[in-house]
Amino acid sequence: MSAFLTVCGKFLVGVLVIFGIWTLLVVLFEPPSFMLPGPLEVLRSFPANAPFLLHHAGITALETVIGFVLGVSCGAMLAVWIWLYPLAGRIVMPTILVTQALPVFAIAPVLVLWLGFGMSSKIVMAILVIFFAVTSTVYDGLRRLDSGLVDLARLYRVPRFRELWVFRLPAALPAFVSGIRVAAVFAPIGAVVGEWAGAKGGLAFIMLQANARGNADLLFSAVILLALMVLALRYAVEHLSKLLVPWQVED
Template sequence: MRAFRAIALGLVAGILAWQATVLLLEPPRYMLPPPLDVARTLWTHAARLGRETLVTGVEIALGLVLGVAAGMATALATVALPRFGAVLWPQVLILQAMPVFALAPLLVLWFGFGIASKVVMAALIIFFPVASAFADGLRRTDPDLLDATALTEASHFQALWHVRVPLAVPALISGLRVAAPLAPLGAVIGEWVGASGGLGFLMIQANARMQTDLLFAALAILAALTLTLRALVDQLAPRLAPWAAEEAPPPFLQRFATRKTQTR
């Protein structure tokens, strides 16, 4: 609840600053409509905005699942199989260095104008911070803990699964905090390049027709989706890694410590 309360306060502050800018500078409405006009547009175009939000929301959800799964699998593969990782990780870095806007037309060409290209675009943007953060967390495991697991005759993969992965979950959560708010950006970029629906498609149409209030309404929904995703990650973090906030060692390390003592 604290995360959602902070978001609400931030939104109120942003709207007040927006209204103050309109009152002080008096820009033309087609450049910066007042918040009240945007709120009225949200109400009058609720049905249309709802349909486009549903399209973009599905793309974001699928892209988030695909990107997180691919990022975690890549990080695990590079650490579990060091030789394979030495070949794979440079390819990941090369792909990460490519501009997103340069990849978007190719994805539309390869996957079509449907939902697939938008899901892949969202997944790509999510993939890199998740893979980088999780791989870094896996590599930074305390060597003394790995030595302790070796005394219990645990295999390389057992140590990876029971020690490295749980201790790397906080790093994974940090990657999710960065990646989750980027998911809407990936979906919208894909819709800008080529789509028949979604908030990005609506924004392109509104901009071409000088419907700035509708454009701002779509932006407001997109901002709400972004903030909601970040808040959800913050809410899930204590459940994914409750031991990160505890002074006592997590249960899996207690189990290995007990086995180490018995072997002595």
């Protein structure tokens, strides 16, 4: 409970600092409201648009969570498969690297063309954005086993699957946690990029509509909701990481 209160306190301080800087910029430069509305104007727009905003935020949140879970699962399983079958990994890894080299804004329209304007293209986009980070971190964790344990496994001629289960997977847990921490930040970005290319709903859908109509209050409200979503997912992952690696001490 005390840890939760500490996180809430830090969050409130961060919010106050951001809102203070935002207010200062509006007061000093007096930009037109359609370019940069004041924080109070944006906050006043929330009650009027709350049902609309929450409905579309729910769509983006669902896309993000499903993409996050599937991306993390696929990335971890792919890393295990590459370690178990190194020859196959040498063939698969270049293909994975090519997919990561392509700009996400180039992939998103293709996914919308193939999978339509529904949630499927956004979920796949979120998976593509995060699964390589999980694959690479977990694979590094599987490879970097203590040399003494490696010698012990070789001495007793431990089968490769048993070595994976007994030695490699527990040793790779901290690396897996690092991977899902990165994925928690980028999964919402993948979903939003997918919505930006074409969608029937979601926060990016609101941003596009609000931008076209010059409704900056609604646009900033959607951005704030997206930021809150990222923070909530990151906090959930931090809590999960403490359950997975309780022995890891943080500075």
